[in-house]
Amino acid sequence: MRATELFFPPLREEPSEAETISHRLLFRAGMIRKTAGGIYTYLPLGYRVIKKIINIVREEMDRAGGQEVGLPIVQPAELWMQSGRWLVYGDEMFRLKDRHQRDFCLGPTHEEVITDIVNHEVHSYRNLPLLLYQIQNKYRDEIRPRFGLMRGREFIMKDLYSFDVDEDGLELSYRKMYEAYCRVFDRLGLDYRVVEADSGAIGGNVSHEFIVLADTGESTVVFCDTCQYAANVEKAESVPEPRGDREEASPVQKVHTPGQRTIQDLCAFLGLPQHRQVKTLVYVADGRPVVALVRGDREVNEIKLKNHLGANQVEMAGESVVRELTGAGFGSLGPVGLNLQVYADREVALMSNLVCGANEDDYHYINVNPGRDFQPAAYIDLRNAQEGDLCPVCREGRLKQTRGIETGHIFKLGTKYSEKMDATFLDEKGKERPMVMGCYGIGISRTMAAAIEQNYDEDGIIWPIAIAPFQVIIIPVNVKNREQMQVAESLYSEMQKAGLEVIMDDRDERAGVKFKDADLIGIPIRITIGPKSLQAGQVEVKKRWEKDFEMVEIDQALAKVRAIISAAAVQA
Numbered sequence: 001m002r003a004t005e006l007f008f009p010p011l012r013e014e015p016s017e018a019e020t021i022s023h024r025l026l027f028r029a030g031m032i033r034k035t036a037g038g039i040y041t042y043l044p045l046g047y048r049v050i051k052k053i054i055n056i057v058r059e060e061m062d063r064a065g066g067q068e069v070g071l072p073i074v075q076p077a078e079l080w081m082q083s084g085r086w087l088v089y090g091d092e093m094f095r096l097k098d099r100h101q102r103d104f105c106l107g108p109t110h111e112e113v114i115t116d117i118v119n120h121e122v123h124s125y126r127n128l129p130l131l132l133y134q135i136q137n138k139y140r141d142e143i144r145p146r147f148g149l150m151r152g153r154e155f156i157m158k159d160l161y162s163f164d165v166d167e168d169g170l171e172l173s174y175r176k177m178y179e180a181y182c183r184v185f186d187r188l189g190l191d192y193r194v195v196e197a198d199s200g201a202i203g204g205n206v207s208h209e210f211i212v213l214a215d216t217g218e219s220t221v222v223f224c225d226t227c228q229y230a231a232n233v234e235k236a237e238s239v240p241e242p243r244g245d246r247e248e249a250s251p252v253q254k255v256h257t258p259g260q261r262t263i264q265d266l267c268a269f270l271g272l273p274q275h276r277q278v279k280t281l282v283y284v285a286d287g288r289p290v291v292a293l294v295r296g297d298r299e300v301n302e303i304k305l306k307n308h309l310g311a312n313q314v315e316m317a318g319e320s321v322v323r324e325l326t327g328a329g330f331g332s333l334g335p336v337g338l339n340l341q342v343y344a345d346r347e348v349a350l351m352s353n354l355v356c357g358a359n360e361d362d363y364h365y366i367n368v369n370p371g372r373d374f375q376p377a378a379y380i381d382l383r384n385a386q387e388g389d390l391c392p393v394c395r396e397g398r399l400k401q402t403r404g405i406e407t408g409h410i411f412k413l414g415t416k417y418s419e420k421m422d423a424t425f426l427d428e429k430g431k432e433r434p435m436v437m438g439c440y441g442i443g444i445s446r447t448m449a450a451a452i453e454q455n456y457d458e459d460g461i462i463w464p465i466a467i468a469p470f471q472v473i474i475i476p477v478n479v480k481n482r483e484q485m486q487v488a489e490s491l492y493s494e495m496q497k498a499g500l501e502v503i504m505d506d507r508d509e510r511a512g513v514k515f516k517d518a519d520l521i522g523i524p525i526r527i528t529i530g531p532k533s534l535q536a537g538q539v540e541v542k543k544r545w546e547k548d549f550e551m552v553e554i555d556q557a558l559a560k561v562r563a564i565i566s567a568a569a570v571q572a
């Protein structure tokens with residue numbers, strides 16, 4: 001490809017809503033354009049990256065025994081009614097009606113469609129296991145589409161579904177996918193971690209996320225400094241640990257605490273540390289108020305609360321609701337005398353002479369003791385695990401915390417969908433049994449953004465070689481110089497013949513402009529042909545991720561480029 005022929009839009013001002021590096025750089029490098037909120041057009045450079053990610057994913061899915069299918073984007077409501085998800089999926093689903101007023105949706109995911117197909121077409125254990133996948137647009141009307149490709153309303157996903165005769169079969173399929181995912185992310189050249197995850201609305205009980213590490217990521221993961229344990233904080237079990245010695249219970253006292261609304265304020269006011277306080281939060285779970293208690297220096301984990309209650313939706317209650325229920329505002333809540341269902345984190349049971357709100361504005365109790373002064377409905381694991389916690393698995397190591405981007409997610413679904421949708425088969429004995437399912441997603445477009453969040457500098461993107469739009473860029477410093485152009489043209493055709501993906505910047509621009517653009521777009525290897533190097537029969541070869549260039553004999557340039565590529569990329 002020649003730069004003069006490339007559809008590369010002129011640089012424009014960055015969109016003001018671009019909050020993340022990847023969003024800004026994808027825009028500036030002319031790779032994407034916004035068509036509507038959370039809906040993007042991929043321009044040629046950007047689409048080359050997408051196709052490369054897709055190719056790697058496709059190769060690994062095929063290698064693991066997956067068979068590619070094309071499922072419809074427009075899905076009839078009936079299928080979602082069968083699975084029971086039409087009503088519970090909520091506002092994230094794009095719904096539409098046809099001319100006969102029949103309900104449809106744009107597929108946010110494809111468990112229903114695929115289970116229906118398999119239900120109709122597969123009837124015997126002889127046809128199982130089956131691993132079917134597709135790579136296609138998904139539609140989710142996210143509350144907050146943001147960060148460009150990271151959280152879109154239309155995005156590209158690879159989704160694979162496994163169908164097995166029993167749990168052992170599922171275990172095998174799951175492991176195959178786990179390994180295939182590791183190969184995918186190794187080949188993409190990304191630094192990632194596999195973590196235990198919550199299975200959320202999709203269902204099932206075992207699930208892992210593939211997290212591309214980046215400070216800008218929305219996911220927080222914890223991992224043990226001693227054993228292999230790693231989990232999303234949404235899921236990570238917290239181990240209760242006492243802070244300080246248990247004290248002899250003292251009599252409760254009510255104290256006047258005017259204007260002390262936050263835990264920090266109150267700590268300073270009473271001269272007590274945060275871990276002596278209890279945080280009291282009111283939630284509404286499927287319309288019913290519940291109260292959550294955690295130690296003052298901890299955070300409530302709403303997903304754990306939701307899972308414990310088996311609720312569809314859990315939301316923080318607004319202040320007016322809280323006042324109506326408790327008689328006080330946010331800053332003065334506490335469990336004593338509260339006539340609501342209270343769930344306390346297990347750590348709260350280890351506290352003594354604690355501080356909490358008195359359910360009366362500007363008053364708190366001190367010397368409150370669990371069991372004596374209030375009795376929760378249950379002590380459960382209700383808090384976020386955090387840096388420094390004891391590891392819940394080896395019970396020796398301590399947890400470390402890091403941030404990242406969830407780019408892949410695998411689930412064991414079991415028989416949740418096959419039972420509801422009647423996807424059964426006849427086993428060897430002629431007995432009818434539900435198929436045992438798994439599902440496995442990779443966000444293709446999100447992975448593109450994640451690759452940038454992990455690989456950039458002040459000049460632009462630094463693509464891992466495996467997914468760069470071009471591997472090599474050839475820059476003749478002056479296109480009007482015949483000798484430079486001759487060398488540039490001959491290297492260009494030599495590299496093309498060798499099967500490399502090469503772009504030549506044949507624009508009549510200053511060298512500085514061309515270097516800037518090459519850096520911004522993130523082409524991994526740059527070959528510069530200038531007057532000085534030519535005198536010595538050489539060209540400059542520079543890696544995007546290194547500062548200095550090397551001088552290489554013209555006839556060694558191809559071998560040099562090949563060596564850089566094979567050193568950098570994990571082979572297929």
Ligand code: ATP
Nearest residue numbers: 149150151152155157406407408409441442443446
């Ligand atoms: P999240 O928690 O980020 O909303 P999810 O749990 O809803 O993700 P899955 O349903 O497991 O995501 O989808 C599989 C993969 O699809 C995710 O791992 C992610 O890479 C990608 N993905 C999900 N939602 C989006 C989105 N709105 N935009 C881009 N990619 C997405």
Ligand code: MG
Nearest residue numbers: 092140142200
């Ligand atoms: Mg989601």
